[in-house]
Amino acid sequence: MNRSAARSGLMLLPALTGLFALAPAAHAEEFALSVSPPRFELSADAGQTVRGVVELSNASAMATPLKFSTAEWDLNPDGGVRTSDALRPNSCRPWVAIERKETTLQAKSQLRYRFEVTPPAGTAPVECRFAIIVAGRDENIKSNGLEFPVSAQIAVLVYVAVGGVKPQLEIVKADVRTINGQQTPVLEVKNNGQAHGRLSAFLKSVDAKGVKRELAPSTLPILPGETRTISLGVDNGTDAVEADKASPPAKPDPITFPLKVSGTMNDSVSAFAFEGTFEP
Structure with a gap:
């Protein structure tokens, strides 16, 4: 993981199961x-x-x-x-x-x-x-x-x-994107390694109105050689997992940007401190 880039301001289930029924x-x-x-x-x-x-x-x-x-x-x-x-x-x-x-x-x-x-x-x-x-x-x-x-x-x-291959994740950009009609903090994450990786984190945030939230990154995998947009959502204890049809998340209250985020992040190999400011 490129920690210096991270510090510079840069899917319902494990127990699930797929359940399908025809109309x-x-x-x-x-x-x-x-x-x-x-x-x-x-x-x-x-x-x-x-x-x-x-x-x-x-x-x-x-x-x-x-x-x-x-x-x-x-x-x-x-x-x-x-x-x-x-x-x-x-x-x-x-x-x-x-x-x-x-x-x-x-x-x-x-x-x-x-x-x-x-x-x-x-x-x-x-x-x-x-x-x-x-x-x-x-x-x-x-x-x-x-x-x-x-x-x-x-x-x-x-x-x-x-053969012991591992991911090598690098946060290349912090950004704000419109997801499900709401502006959402996201990270652009590149995988320079030979195996897939996932971000996990315990992050605290404060927006421009002083509203505090706990955030967690999407647990979608970043495949080798891939750059993927990983959203930071309000942590409600669920796990986003790749699936053909994901359940739509509940809409959180809108964030007033800029948003300051800090905490500990794990890139599937090691843990490190993260600080970032997100603004459109």
């Missing part, structure tokens, strides 16, 4: 599947196998056919996930073995689904990233006289740090 008006089978954890952050050495277990729970009163696959993924600027079946150059998905490709999860029941990742011997240090896709049955449904295909899916994101 009753569509007359489709219910897809009410919960998945825990929503992401895995693992580490391995070249030639070593690392394993994980996804816990699935079917809240529906009906048995649910499921299909499993792996996918590439990216994050939108707002943290939404884009997945792709196409194998990318240098993809680590060939290192991945999944327990099965199809199963039926009975009503009101649970399943422990296993996967493993084996980086080949001699693999250079790198962060392996992929998604495990859990998909319901493809259906054609009718709604308001129209028929269209629907496929409900959940993406479980997996990070594997191979």
